């Protein structure tokens with residue numbers, strides 16, 4: 001029998017005997033092990049100058065990917081942000097914009113070419129409207145750890 | 146002390162359920178299993194059981210409620226038939242793959258159309274690949290006894306799979322027979338308590354049940370289910386042996402009736418076995434080497450035991466109370482022939498589809514079938530499959 005809190009030992013190379021029965025998930029708070037970040041086809045960018053720290057964005061993030069401490073939000077947790085764009089739609093001050101591509105702003109990502117960036121920035125509805133190819137790109141790194 | 150009493154198959158199943166006193170029953174009425182939840186609601190009203198009885202609005206909900214209750218850690222049961230079971234199909238797979246040992250009293254009835262309320266095995270045969278253990282009962286006594294054994298089989302840590310205990314609608318469910326009922330204290334002791342290792346309502350341990358599983362995990366989880374179904378063989382044997390030791394009533398994966406020296410045999414399930422045994426006795430008196438094999442456990446399928454039991458036969462009639470519409474016979478025909486393949490290839494077989502929608506099956510039908518088997522043994526060419534008891 002598999003002990004509790006051994007979820008991290010269940011990986012995509014585990015044999016059937018070493019996975020929990022019926023894929024039951026033991027213990028709590030283990031979604032941290034599941035990097036939904038690589039589901040992303042669009043990426044949010046935070047404009048610190050425009051940000052008023054009103055904190056309307058972090059509660060709407062379905063993946064708890066906007067860390068808050070000391071009464072202030074910080075930059076996105078890109079390990080887990082899956083690029084849904086809900087935060088950008090919520091921000092009343094235009095401090096969050098969405099860009100095509102998977103890499104955070106500032107990182108080198110050929111996909112974030114100037115043109116694509118401008119086009120995406122012009123339309124923050126983009127993510128909500130499109131039926132994206134994200135599932136096909138989902139590689140579930142870390143799986144049901 | 147056990148006692149003799151006059152009970153119908155439905156009363157027998159309901160009596161077993163009362164004695165087991167499960168934590169939760171969720172059920173929706175459907176002929177011919179309606180009486181089972183009806184009796185249970187009376188037991189509840191009379192304070193004879195502590196069960197939480199959930200009166201749901203459909204069988205889909207009944208199975209969903211059982212799944213929730215079972216995952217929470219409760220001993221959960223239901224009863225259904227025909228279209229009710231069909232409405233559960235989606236959830237039957239969920240119950241099995243989530244490894245929840247739910248017990249179902251299944252009262253076999255034909256599926257529409259034409260709409261029909263009488264017995265055949267189309268309903269549970271449609272669920273044969275759902276991952277449930279399936280046990281078929283010949284009469285009210287077996288329906289009662291199999292219910293008493295169900296929890297211990299399903300809840301065994303090596304198994305943890307749901308189980309359906311089948312009996313034929315009306316023929317068994319509504320016919321009153323003299324059967325032996327065990328004491329409540331005997332049942333309490335025999336069935337025991339259900340103490341799952343993991344359950345949702347455990348305040349000391351967090352658990353998630355039924356997660357999404359992508360391709361890199363799904364197949365390993367199915368492999369676990371395959372293992373559990375195979376483990377059920379030894380557990381069924383052990384529980385049945387314990388039951389026999391305590392009651393004197395014998396149960397195996399299948400029952401062989403006068404198979405010693407038999408040349409002609411029929412293989413079938415449930416109530417028609419009783420009629421078949423009568424025919425075998427009559428034929429034996431006339432010197433015909435007739436025998437009968439009744440399958441009790443259909444899932445897991447006792448392929449080895451079947452090949453062993455049929456060895457020595459010259460001609461075999463495999464009798465299906467449902468037509469799987471493969472165009473070449475019913476499910477029992479296909480699986481029994483697969484069990485014989487490479488083991489007893491010299492047995493000539495014919496697959497009969499019979500008794501659909503409650504079509505009566507009499508001793509004379511078996512005499513006709515055995516006469517055909519004798520002709521086949523002696524060289525007559527017969528089709529691989531044919532309907533028996535249909536007007537041409």
Ligand code: SF4
Pocket residue numbers: 044060061062063064065066076080081082083084085086087088
């Ligand atoms: S894009 Fe979606 S997932 Fe990423 S931080 Fe914003 S709300 Fe959260």
Ligand code: SF4
Pocket residue numbers: 046050051052053054055056057058073090091092093094095096
């Ligand atoms: S909603 Fe916009 S302004 Fe408010 S904290 Fe978030 S990013 Fe800053």
